Amino acid sequence: MGKITLKQVNKSFGEVAVIPGIDLVVEDGEFVVFVGPSGCGKSTLLRLIAGLEDTTSGVIEIDGKDATALPPAKRGLAMVFQSYALYPHMSVKKNIGFPLKMAGMDAVEAEKRIANAARILNLTSYLDRRPGQLSGGQRQRVAIGRAIVREPAAFLFDEPLSNLDAALRVSMRQEITELHQALKTTMIYVTHDQVEAMTMADKIVVLNAGRIEQVGSPLELYHRPANTFVAGFIGSPKMNLIGGEEAEKVGVATIGIRPEHIDVRADGPWQGVVGLAEHLGSDTFLKVEVEGVGTLTVRATGEVRLRHGDRVGLAPQMDKVHRFGADGKAIA
Amino acid sequence: MGKITLKQVNKSFGEVAVIPGIDLVVEDGEFVVFVGPSGCGKSTLLRLIAGLEDTTSGVIEIDGKDATALPPAKRGLAMVFQSYALYPHMSVKKNIGFPLKMAGMDAVEAEKRIANAARILNLTSYLDRRPGQLSGGQRQRVAIGRAIVREPAAFLFDEPLSNLDAALRVSMRQEITELHQALKTTMIYVTHDQVEAMTMADKIVVLNAGRIEQVGSPLELYHRPANTFVAGFIGSPKMNLIGGEEAEKVGVATIGIRPEHIDVRADGPWQGVVGLAEHLGSDTFLKVEVEGVGTLTVRATGEVRLRHGDRVGLAPQMDKVHRFGADGKAIA
Amino acid sequence: MSTHSSRIAARIMVAPSVALLLLWMVVPLVMTLYYSFRLYRLLSPDRTGWAGMRNYTWFFQSPDFWLAMGNTLALVGGVLVITVVLGTLIALLIDQPVWGQGVLRILVIAPFFVMPPVAASILENLFMHPQNGLFAAVSMALGYEPILYLQDYPMWSVIAIVSWEWLPFATLILLTALQSLSSEQIEAAEMDGASAFGRFRYIILPHMMRAITVVILIQTIFLLGIFGEIYTTTQGGPGSASTTLPYMIFKQAIVAKDIGRAAAGGIIAVILANIVAFFLMRGIGKHLDT
Amino acid sequence: ETTITVATVNNGDMVRMQGLMDDFYAKHPDIKVEWVTLEENILRQNVTTDIATGGGQYDVITIGTYEVPIWGKQGWLESLNDLPADYDVDDLLPAIRGGLTVDGKLYASPFYGESSFVNYRKDLAEKAGITIPDAPTWDDIKAAAAAMTDKDAGIYGICLRGKAGWGENMAFLTTMANSYGARWFDENWVPQFDQPEWKAVMTDYVDMLTKYGPPGASNNGYNENLTLSLQGKCAMRMDATVSAGSLTDPAQSEFADKVGFALAPDAGLGKRANWLWAWSLAVPASSDAKDAAKTFINWATNKDYIALVASKEGWRNAPPGTRTSLYANPEYAALPFAKMTIDSINAADPTKPTVKPVPYVGVQFVAIPEFAGLATSVGEIFSAALAGQKTVDEALAEAQTLAVSEMTDAGYIK
Amino acid sequence: MARATSTRRKLLTTLAAWSVALVIFFPVLWMILTSFKTEVSAVATPPELLGADWTLENYAEVWQRSDYPRFFWNSVVISIGSTLLGLAIAIPAAWSMAFVPGRKTKDLLMWMLSTKMMPAVGVLIPMYLLFQRLGLFDTKIGLVLALMLMNLPIIVWMLYTYFKEIPAEILEAARMDGAGLWNEILYVLTPMALPGIASTMLLNVILAWNEAFWTITLTTTKAAPLSAFIASFSAPQGLFYAKLSAASTMAIAPILILGWFSQKQLVRGLTFGAVK
Numbered sequence A, B: 001m002g003k004i005t006l007k008q009v010n011k012s013f014g015e016v017a018v019i020p021g022i023d024l025v026v027e028d029g030e031f032v033v034f035v036g037p038s039g040c041g042k043s044t045l046l047r048l049i050a051g052l053e054d055t056t057s058g059v060i061e062i063d064g065k066d067a068t069a070l071p072p073a074k075r076g077l078a079m080v081f082q083s084y085a086l087y088p089h090m091s092v093k094k095n096i097g098f099p100l101k102m103a104g105m106d107a108v109e110a111e112k113r114i115a116n117a118a119r120i121l122n123l124t125s126y127l128d129r130r131p132g133q134l135s136g137g138q139r140q141r142v143a144i145g146r147a148i149v150r151e152p153a154a155f156l157f158d159e160p161l162s163n164l165d166a167a168l169r170v171s172m173r174q175e176i177t178e179l180h181q182a183l184k185t186t187m188i189y190v191t192h193d194q195v196e197a198m199t200m201a202d203k204i205v206v207l208n209a210g211r212i213e214q215v216g217s218p219l220e221l222y223h224r225p226a227n228t229f230v231a232g233f234i235g236s237p238k239m240n241l242i243g244g245e246e247a248e249k250v251g252v253a254t255i256g257i258r259p260e261h262i263d264v265r266a267d268g269p270w271q272g273v274v275g276l277a278e279h280l281g282s283d284t285f286l287k288v289e290v291e292g293v294g295t296l297t298v299r300a301t302g303e304v305r306l307r308h309g310d311r312v313g314l315a316p317q318m319d320k321v322h323r324f325g326a327d328g329k330a331i332a
Numbered sequence C: 001m002s003t004h005s006s007r008i009a010a011r012i013m014v015a016p017s018v019a020l021l022l023l024w025m026v027v028p029l030v031m032t033l034y035y036s037f038r039l040y041r042l043l044s045p046d047r048t049g050w051a052g053m054r055n056y057t058w059f060f061q062s063p064d065f066w067l068a069m070g071n072t073l074a075l076v077g078g079v080l081v082i083t084v085v086l087g088t089l090i091a092l093l094i095d096q097p098v099w100g101q102g103v104l105r106i107l108v109i110a111p112f113f114v115m116p117p118v119a120a121s122i123l124e125n126l127f128m129h130p131q132n133g134l135f136a137a138v139s140m141a142l143g144y145e146p147i148l149y150l151q152d153y154p155m156w157s158v159i160a161i162v163s164w165e166w167l168p169f170a171t172l173i174l175l176t177a178l179q180s181l182s183s184e185q186i187e188a189a190e191m192d193g194a195s196a197f198g199r200f201r202y203i204i205l206p207h208m209m210r211a212i213t214v215v216i217l218i219q220t221i222f223l224l225g226i227f228g229e230i231y232t233t234t235q236g237g238p239g240s241a242s243t244t245l246p247y248m249i250f251k252q253a254i255v256a257k258d259i260g261r262a263a264a265g266g267i268i269a270v271i272l273a274n275i276v277a278f279f280l281m282r283g284i285g286k287h288l289d290t
Numbered sequence D: 001e002t003t004i005t006v007a008t009v010n011n012g013d014m015v016r017m018q019g020l021m022d023d024f025y026a027k028h029p030d031i032k033v034e035w036v037t038l039e040e041n042i043l044r045q046n047v048t049t050d051i052a053t054g055g056g057q058y059d060v061i062t063i064g065t066y067e068v069p070i071w072g073k074q075g076w077l078e079s080l081n082d083l084p085a086d087y088d089v090d091d092l093l094p095a096i097r098g099g100l101t102v103d104g105k106l107y108a109s110p111f112y113g114e115s116s117f118v119n120y121r122k123d124l125a126e127k128a129g130i131t132i133p134d135a136p137t138w139d140d141i142k143a144a145a146a147a148m149t150d151k152d153a154g155i156y157g158i159c160l161r162g163k164a165g166w167g168e169n170m171a172f173l174t175t176m177a178n179s180y181g182a183r184w185f186d187e188n189w190v191p192q193f194d195q196p197e198w199k200a201v202m203t204d205y206v207d208m209l210t211k212y213g214p215p216g217a218s219n220n221g222y223n224e225n226l227t228l229s230l231q232g233k234c235a236m237r238m239d240a241t242v243s244a245g246s247l248t249d250p251a252q253s254e255f256a257d258k259v260g261f262a263l264a265p266d267a268g269l270g271k272r273a274n275w276l277w278a279w280s281l282a283v284p285a286s287s288d289a290k291d292a293a294k295t296f297i298n299w300a301t302n303k304d305y306i307a308l309v310a311s312k313e314g315w316r317n318a319p320p321g322t323r324t325s326l327y328a329n330p331e332y333a334a335l336p337f338a339k340m341t342i343d344s345i346n347a348a349d350p351t352k353p354t355v356k357p358v359p360y361v362g363v364q365f366v367a368i369p370e371f372a373g374l375a376t377s378v379g380e381i382f383s384a385a386l387a388g389q390k391t392v393d394e395a396l397a398e399a400q401t402l403a404v405s406e407m408t409d410a411g412y413i414k
Numbered sequence E: 001m002a003r004a005t006s007t008r009r010k011l012l013t014t015l016a017a018w019s020v021a022l023v024i025f026f027p028v029l030w031m032i033l034t035s036f037k038t039e040v041s042a043v044a045t046p047p048e049l050l051g052a053d054w055t056l057e058n059y060a061e062v063w064q065r066s067d068y069p070r071f072f073w074n075s076v077v078i079s080i081g082s083t084l085l086g087l088a089i090a091i092p093a094a095w096s097m098a099f100v101p102g103r104k105t106k107d108l109l110m111w112m113l114s115t116k117m118m119p120a121v122g123v124l125i126p127m128y129l130l131f132q133r134l135g136l137f138d139t140k141i142g143l144v145l146a147l148m149l150m151n152l153p154i155i156v157w158m159l160y161t162y163f164k165e166i167p168a169e170i171l172e173a174a175r176m177d178g179a180g181l182w183n184e185i186l187y188v189l190t191p192m193a194l195p196g197i198a199s200t201m202l203l204n205v206i207l208a209w210n211e212a213f214w215t216i217t218l219t220t221t222k223a224a225p226l227s228a229f230i231a232s233f234s235a236p237q238g239l240f241y242a243k244l245s246a247a248s249t250m251a252i253a254p255i256l257i258l259g260w261f262s263q264k265q266l267v268r269g270l271t272f273g274a275v276k
């Protein structure tokens, strides 16, 4: 149905090798998220899969068949763009029905599918509006609707939620997750939002400069980052990476400890001064300056009455400490 | 210096009274955040203060002097727009210096002030660039720089960070906070981002349909929301509001309990089924279907091994339960 | 930004344009209206007086009048169709990445820089002339009789010349419209299985509707008044085969020196223009809404 | 210092004059001349509008024999009777002078005059084994055209004006009509297109051009036909005498030494089909520098000016057709076209242009203000007939209806 | 995110595009070539691309026959003058329409455009008389005024569309920064709309440069521009193709060169407005 295999896929723009060579298997029905810093090649990789860009070398297989040379329309994939890319002059209904019209589907059947997609996405009462008359979330749903109707082998999403505001992002995120559960279609999803990656993915692919740093389930990446790059990239706020003396104590180049794994305790081994205290009610985030260690970010649950300038003691939960070698690789 | 007083300020567009009548005092040096759902009139209120819109009725005083009829230029306020609104044809230096040029300040003094602002905002090495050659965060800093140089009585910010990505948002947030601490100038800040409101504000003004729902410090609003609207609006994820039988037990129309104040305990009084489990590593968010109560959002710290379909027991922390009357008002 | 003071400022700022245009329109119009009811022949100053509706009835009774009306509309319509269709195709072509794009564009735009009388006489003499024109040479080289463009297809010849002049304008506007189409929309359509034609028909064309509207509107305004090209080439002939309303007026004003009739013709032309404008607005005006 | 503005037509002779202005300035250092050189039709349009509205933009205008009698009668032109004696008004060719005089007053001074004649390629005539007499009849012309036509070789037996316009096809057709005994109007200003003479004119005209003329003849005017003749594509052509200069100029035509000339043909009725035209200089009544203007006109149209041109650019370039003395000059008379030109001019009589009597003056035009408009419209109808869009009968009927209505409208027919 | 295209495809489109462009440009090219031929080879059958005897004589003759620099200068003054004056009047008007729109704004715009629909020949005599009586006949200022008014609706329309592309927030920012209305237009709006203003300017310079009815009708000597220069060249004596071509080339060369140098601006400017 929707298994996608990349074999030594390589893409250069002119001289620049944006993707030096990637092997990746996306299993049928999987929800795979690509994350990575801006410019690392996430979109390029997605567009290669979609067929919107030609590979420089390598093979892309869809369902075991070589699709490297197929045009986008023939690959049976659907894509949802960051800017939605709705057709502004068509009504919602026409937008959703466009792929069916292009496929030459008969009107009755198309009508049924459109109605079904609209129902799933709660768009039924907007079918006659133009995209310009819709809110951001509704537009995003139309874009998804347009992808759904074709019943594609896989969905490709390129930062589909980044133009939405926080609240909407949360609810759309859940809608997409539910959609995946309902359809069980392969989905490849590009984002740079931590929470989206962690909550939606079956499997996260961390990219850096066109290379895969690690592939794994969200909790795998959280608990066992393969290297400092992944360790720093996954988790919010970022893991504290500490080098120097503290790391030498345990005989490695760098140790890492997440903000939520540091307890505030007067008798903690690290004594420091609060630089910034952000009180969210549910949590308090502290930036603490610790002599000889550096600035540590600490998350304390609930309201902690600390302010700028207060002295605190910090205790890392030693079983949660990550250790990395000089090459940045994790040491088991 | 920068005290701003609104007296019965009213604004209608045609027939529609967008702001039916607001009284508000912003003290000198205060950092006030306006929050509220989209379309509630936050921007309008800010623009009324700025003088970019005429009030329909009511009085706006700045430093005790009636400014209702003054043009924007004469009010001595500075504004930072969501889109930055930089002048694309001017260098960073000229952008920042524009207000001074308009004020007819002499070049030497202006030069000094620009240099100072650039230093504060870390823009010194970009002074000769055009806005188009800057990153989002740098642009935002230029916009702030343009506001700073004039040494205005107050700053007005309209969702200044909403066009930035998550990481940048965090650091710009801190920069603005530090700026406020350094300048001690009145700031009015519009946002719909929870975290921004909670971490930056001295005082939050919650608006709903052009009306003020509550004014208070962030933790005041978190701990003692005046009504269900504020209760639901402040805090993320949203407070669970429970009506029906459970509320009647304590003799009120509605009770509210925040997700972080519900413990997952096999022997909890509420037994339910996990609908959705989002594992972030640092936290686990659960949506639990509880018979007779409804769907509750629960936040559990750390990793909790629960999945869709599991049965759980939930125990609300009874001292953290909020109680609301039939009119939605909080009952002390 | 709708404060009271800015609204007042706005009124003051449009005032000069409105006042000037009002003067520019009203004064000649009133004079023309006046003359249209006068007997006024430049060369017979001794014969003057009120003419009643005579100047108007002369037009309506003239055997050429309806033909001229038809030709006027044919000219406007023909040029519009040709420039919009060809303009769209050329815009599509030169929007593609090609080598030497800068030079290419200037070549395409070049006819727009040529003064209309020059354009007309160049095309007439150097190209369409049955003995010395290049087209004739081509025909003969291919073993055909030269085509008598101006004699056998006078209206088409005029339309072709005017189209050549206006093609660059249309191309330029349509090209820029094309460039403002987000590539993601095209890619989305591609993913949706649209063929090249499908993308053009359902995505590109609708996107360009507004630009096409602008082209139609502006060109119509200019085309309705065209007579110079006709004067230079066919002189409205043979017979009245290529006479348009402006050319008819031109003949009355310039050749016959009958100012009264020319004025009446001018008024008729204004009315025609307004009728055309009305349908234009009705038909395509909705694309101008933004 | 006085500045005068001179509006003039862009033909070679007028342009040449602009190159000889040093002579004028030397003689009249206190007068400065501003030139406005325009194409004939635009010139006519601008000058007419100016003079009719009393604009006073010009001090000297270049106008033709059509305008002079009309404008003179309107009092729009200053009389030139008071030019100094060295102007030698009696030296002007009588036919030309007659066309520029109204009620005994000379209103314009001719700069050059022209008539029309036949030019043909002698080599082709020889090849076809015919001779064209110096004073041919229309039958001679038709026969010659038929004999010389060789369309496959791109040789057309005859080129005549076909482009619509009172100064284009109607100038020619009116002279042809004159020789056929036809006329525009009878004594009561009733149009005569319904008469058999006109039918004969049109039938022969259309017939000749369709059979022996170049394709697209309905769009050919003076310029187009001249070009064809210079290229040698027209075996024979009837047009203005002024083109003789170009035709015999080896720089412009490789057939320059093979051109033959003949008088315009007749039909044995006593009138030849040649016209009479003179580009003349006049002073508008609205001018504010009349004396300077007259001084200029005297210089520009004097015998001395002709001599000046001859001395500078040779006799072949002297402005033709205005003065008896020029043709008396043996050097000039030796030019191949001189005799034919003077004979043609002398053969035209603007005051008695037609076989039957008419109430108007003018050879290839009718000197009434309405003529330009009317003749242009009729010209269009006839050019449509030439293009094959109408039959001759239809065209004539249409022309008649149109002319009657216009003449009634203008008050000539009561 | 423009897609990279294959070289082969680019080659094909390049070929096609250049063929089309050359066809469109050909008449101009042919005219320029003809201007370098002798009169005889200009009408030669079969046509010669460029005779062996190519010559500058036509230019020399045209140059000699008329005062080209004066016509040229008048054209420059009239077309640039009318455009600048038009811009000065139109910028404030377009500002109002774009940033303080009322219910009638679009009607006003349409009305302005409709003033252009009066056929020139129809009002020839009224205009002529008007100009004569006002002493504007054959003056540059008169033509500047006439052409300015003629093109004003187009200028306003184009500027309006360009201005609408500019976010109102930037003007508001200027206002907050203490700029008055005038400074707002001078320092912020105008420079920001510069590409649009430039292409409006170009378009109007071209339209004014090419205008050939009023410029001929309303001038004699002092203000006559290149259109009148052209009108003095279809010499009725002898062959004239080459000379006509030379004169025509001289008349359009300045604007063609201007267009050449500014085509980026012209295209870029038009991208901003008019179409979105």
Ligand SMILES: Nc1ncnc2c1ncn2[C@@H]1O[C@H](COP(=O)(O)OP(=O)(O)OP(=O)(O)O)[C@@H](O)[C@H]1O
Residues within 6 Å of the ligand: A013, A018, A036, A037, A038, A039, A040, A041, A042, A043, A044, A045, A192, E001, E002, E003, E004
């Ligand atoms: N058409 C192109 N031509 C040249 N370089 C390109 C092209 N498209 C992308 N690139 C380059 O390839 C690299 C990867 O780009 P890509 O858009 O895939 O990054 P991304 O991971 O999606 O970043 P973001 O998170 O900012 O969207 C970037 O350095 C980019 O500049």
Ligand SMILES: Nc1ncnc2c1ncn2[C@@H]1O[C@H](COP(=O)(O)OP(=O)(O)OP(=O)(O)O)[C@@H](O)[C@H]1O
Residues within 6 Å of the ligand: B013, B018, B036, B037, B038, B039, B040, B041, B042, B043, B044, B045, B192
């Ligand atoms: N110029 C205007 N004319 C008419 N209605 C307006 C105008 N400006 C704003 N409104 C209306 O006033 C209401 C308040 O708008 P406002 O922009 O102040 O909301 P907001 O709280 O800033 O929303 P958001 O969070 O989406 O920015 C909205 O319903 C809006 O539609």
Ligand SMILES: [Mg+2]
Residues within 6 Å of the ligand: A042, A043, A044
């Ligand atoms: Mg991307």
Ligand SMILES: [Mg+2]
Residues within 6 Å of the ligand: B042, B043, B044
């Ligand atoms: Mg807002």
